[in-house]
Amino acid sequence: DGMNVLFIVVDDLRPVLGCYGDKLVKSPNIDQLASQSIVFSNAYAQQAVCAPSRVSFLTGRRPDTTRLYDFYSYWRVHAGNYSTMPQYFKENGYVTLSVGKVFHPGVSSNYSDDYPYSWSLPPFHPSTEKYENDKTCRGKDGKLYANLVCPVDVTEMPSGTLPDIQSTEEAIRLLNVVKTNKQKFFLAVGYHKPHIPLRYPQEFLKLYPLENITLAPDPWVPQKLPAVAYNPWMDIRQRDDVKALNVSFPYGPLPDDFQLQIRQSYYAAVSYLDMQVGLLLNALDDVGLSNSTIVVFTADHGWSLGEHGEWAKYSNFDVATRVPLMFYVPGLTTSSVSEGERVFPYLDPFSHSSGLVPQEQSKKVVELLSLFSTLAELAGLQVPPVCPETSFHVALCTEGTSIVRYFNASEEKVEEGEDGCDDSNCFDEEPVAFSQYPRPADTPQWNSDKPKLKDIRIMGYSMRTVDYRYTVWVGFNPNNFSADFEDIHAGELYMVETDPNQDDNIYSNTSHGW
Numbered sequence: 001d002g003m004n005v006l007f008i009v010v011d012d013l014r015p016v017l018g019c020y021g022d023k024l025v026k027s028p029n030i031d032q033l034a035s036q037s038i039v040f041s042n043a044y045a046q047q048a049v050c051a052p053s054r055v056s057f058l059t060g061r062r063p064d065t066t067r068l069y070d071f072y073s074y075w076r077v078h079a080g081n082y083s084t085m086p087q088y089f090k091e092n093g094y095v096t097l098s099v100g101k102v103f104h105p106g107v108s109s110n111y112s113d114d115y116p117y118s119w120s121l122p123p124f125h126p127s128t129e130k131y132e133n134d135k136t137c138r139g140k141d142g143k144l145y146a147n148l149v150c151p152v153d154v155t156e157m158p159s160g161t162l163p164d165i166q167s168t169e170e171a172i173r174l175l176n177v178v179k180t181n182k183q184k185f186f187l188a189v190g191y192h193k194p195h196i197p198l199r200y201p202q203e204f205l206k207l208y209p210l211e212n213i214t215l216a217p218d219p220w221v222p223q224k225l226p227a228v229a230y231n232p233w234m235d236i237r238q239r240d241d242v243k244a245l246n247v248s249f250p251y252g253p254l255p256d257d258f259q260l261q262i263r264q265s266y267y268a269a270v271s272y273l274d275m276q277v278g279l280l281l282n283a284l285d286d287v288g289l290s291n292s293t294i295v296v297f298t299a300d301h302g303w304s305l306g307e308h309g310e311w312a313k314y315s316n317f318d319v320a321t322r323v324p325l326m327f328y329v330p331g332l333t334t335s336s337v338s339e340g341e342r343v344f345p346y347l348d349p350f351s352h353s354s355g356l357v358p359q360e361q362s363k364k365v366v367e368l369l370s371l372f373s374t375l376a377e378l379a380g381l382q383v384p385p386v387c388p389e390t391s392f393h394v395a396l397c398t399e400g401t402s403i404v405r406y407f408n409a410s411e412e413k414v415e416e417g418e419d420g421c422d423d424s425n426c427f428d429e430e431p432v433a434f435s436q437y438p439r440p441a442d443t444p445q446w447n448s449d450k451p452k453l454k455d456i457r458i459m460g461y462s463m464r465t466v467d468y469r470y471t472v473w474v475g476f477n478p479n480n481f482s483a484d485f486e487d488i489h490a491g492e493l494y495m496v497e498t499d500p501n502q503d504d505n506i507y508s509n510t511s512h513g514w
Contacts, residue, residue, distance in 0.1 A: 011195035014302035028347035029278030039358035043325035044433035051104035060372035060398030098123035100167035101190035126166035148239035151202035194269035216306035226490030231314035250444035281344035291337035316462035369400030
């Protein structure tokens with residue numbers, strides 16, 4: 001009880017990590033965290049795009065309750081005055097601090113990252129963030145471009161640094177401040193990479209020789225994929241290097257050699273991220289707080305690396321919705337740690353291949369939505385009540401139940417339904433993760449990836465169980481936020497065991513009783 005919380009959230013990170021069984025990626029520091037944590041191998045975001053996903057897990061409400069499917073409304077004004085996870089910790093005596101990208105900046109967090117509701121101090125944003133999309137990538141001709149693939153010499157960058165390096169430095173500074181002031185803290189650190197552009201220190205390319213990189217196992221658009229389900233990856237088409245390839249809209253494809261370069265740079269950006277996480281966790285050891293701090297590591301959603309002929313997020317596929325999720329809880333996921341003991345010595349990704357495996361792994365299907373209630377329970381706070389069916393008027397409640405019951409539980413015991421459940425919430429027997437994605441039309445448009453609310457005409461509601469992913473694309477009215485499940489535009493059904501990559505849509509081979 002009364003533990004601190006270090007909450008690490010990464011932008012666009014799918015679980016390409018050693019601790020998730022990826023043989024190529026070098027992520028020794030995140031793997032070391034996993035070796036002391038419970039790792040959830042089936043965790044899913046509620047919408048595969050930054051602002052809606054973050055507002056959803058920070059409030060513990062689904063996108064249909066936050067009414068945020070794009071980037072252009074603030075839930076406290078447009079939906080309800082919902083308490084957030086950091087706000088709840090703040091109201092319970094914690095100093096709450098935000099570094100980097102935690103809330104999505106802009107309208108959707110009131111241009112303030114929801115300060116002062118959520119945070120004790122104004123959130124920190126790296127000063128070099130503003131150069132992210134500038135022409136800082138040196139081309140073969142020596143000129144500067146705004147490229148997708150952008151390994152850089154950090155010394156040539158504005159201020160001689162990069163945003164995630166600055167965020168790590170600030171987070172370490174804050175750890176020293178809270179240690180000195182003996183303050184109980186909730187510190188959220190949001191890392192940008194591997195979000196595009198894939199701009200990272202060029203030395204990380206050395207870890208991934210191009211000859212070791214392969215294409216996605218299924219780099220084509222599946223034959224039976226409904227057109228409404230496809231996202232045409234507009235954001236990468238706008239980068240100088242992709243523009244130069246003159247790729248046809250909407251399906252492409254990108255040339256194979258360029259696909260390999262994107263995948264290579266994504267992995268390199270993950271190893272650069274791993275270094276930042278390693279430095280941050282090492283600092284937690286340095287200030288002697290590893291024995292009294294819960295560490296959570298997750299992402300806002302995944303990112304497609306050529307699977308289904310798609311790039312970016314913006315879909316309901318596992319590659320876009322599945323995220324890493326792990327919890328380090330001293331004394332619970334590990335034996336208790338004595339003060340001053342080093343739990344997270346920094347591991348150099350250039351000299352350490354990992355080989356560390358998760359302390360405990362759960363295959364239970366879980367949602368990011370559960371973070372709020374789970375962290376409240378782990379910290380010994382009262383768990384917020386479950387929301388009633390309509391909760392626009394309820395300030396404090398969550399639509400995600402705590403997953404602490406899966407910690408240290410043999411999977412079989414929980415299967416037997418020993419938790420007990422009432423008729424209204426019997427997901428304990430078959431956990432389900434719900435995700436959704438809006439579309440402006442039945443076929444791919446220039447705004448299919450990120451339609452504004454007023455342009456949404458179809459909503460793809462998707463459910464993922466341990467056995468299957470089932471999605472229905474239904475009519476949606478943005479004026480009253482209503483979905484019409486009688487108006488089915490298309491459907492998808494993928495069986496996990498026989499079709500793990502979700503390439504063979506068997507929706508039309510099956511009967512659909514409601």
